[in-house]
Amino acid sequence: GENVEQHPSTLSVQEGDSAVIKCTYSDSASNYFPWYKQELGKGPQLIIDIRSNVGEKKDQRIAVTLNKTAKHFSLHITETQPEDSAVYFCAASGTDSSYKLIFGSGTRLLVRP
Amino acid sequence: DTGVSQNPRHKITKRGQNVTFRCDPISEHNRLYWYRQTLGQGPEFLTYFQNEAQLEKSRLLSDRFSAERPKGSFSTLEIQRTEQGDSAMYLCASRTGSLDNSPLHFGNGTRLTVT
Numbered sequence: 001g002e003n004v005e006q007h008p009s010t011l012s013v014q015e016g017d018s019a020v021i022k023c024t025y026s027d028s029a030s031n032y033f034p035w036y037k038q039e040l041g042k043g044p045q046l047i048i049d050i051r052s053n054v055g056e057k058k059d060q061r062i063a064v065t066l067n068k069t070a071k072h073f074s075l076h077i078t079e080t081q082p083e084d085s086a087v088y089f090c091a092a093s094g095t096d097s098s099y100k101l102i103f104g105s106g107t108r109l110l111v112r113p
Numbered sequence: 114d115t116g117v118s119q120n121p122r123h124k125i126t127k128r129g130q131n132v133t134f135r136c137d138p139i140s141e142h143n144r145l146y147w148y149r150q151t152l153g154q155g156p157e158f159l160t161y162f163q164n165e166a167q168l169e170k171s172r173l174l175s176d177r178f179s180a181e182r183p184k185g186s187f188s189t190l191e192i193q194r195t196e197q198g199d200s201a202m203y204l205c206a207s208r209t210g211s212l213d214n215s216p217l218h219f220g221n222g223t224r225l226t227v228t
Contacts, residue, residue: 004155006155031214032214034216034217036219041221042221042222043117043119043204043206043219043220043221043222044156044204044219045219046216046217046218046219049216051214089155089156091155093214097168097169098146098158098161098168098169099144099208099213099214100146100158100161100169101156101158101217102158103155103156103157104155105153105154105155106153106154106155
């Protein structure tokens, strides 16, 4: 089955700097890669997703890149703000009958004012 | 609020008791998922419904766990004879469609503490 690894587990950046979180997946059949932001006491919130027919997607300060050959995908946050502080999860999904998401172990991002 | 709704938000129970959680998905979302999340980890898949049919169950879902979605709308997750290892956040998620990866939306979860 699919396995998703995520790095780093914690990331501390100065406000205004960029943050990059990286994930690798094992199943070459996976074709959908969402990213979620989870704040304390809340459920994961979808912030951006990318499909395997696209190499990059951007939404304001957030971008995601996908390298299908290397089975890597990354989240890039530019001009970080204190409110970006949260736990971020990557996930992957293939075409099995449930289209279930397999999640990475998360990255705790701290943006220092 | 038109998001995924979960109740209760918190549940404290003694070992050996039964508990039941409820999930109301986004209206017209025919696919519903339950996940479990322990501290410092990502959500782990438990089970999946398409309409009222439970189509997949994880090996994590022991025989003490049962989930239902009787009318294809809300869903319940019951844990019988709770154990301390069941302490976790139980997340429900829903999505539209049937044969694709449409966006999956999560509720705010039910945090279970077994004492």
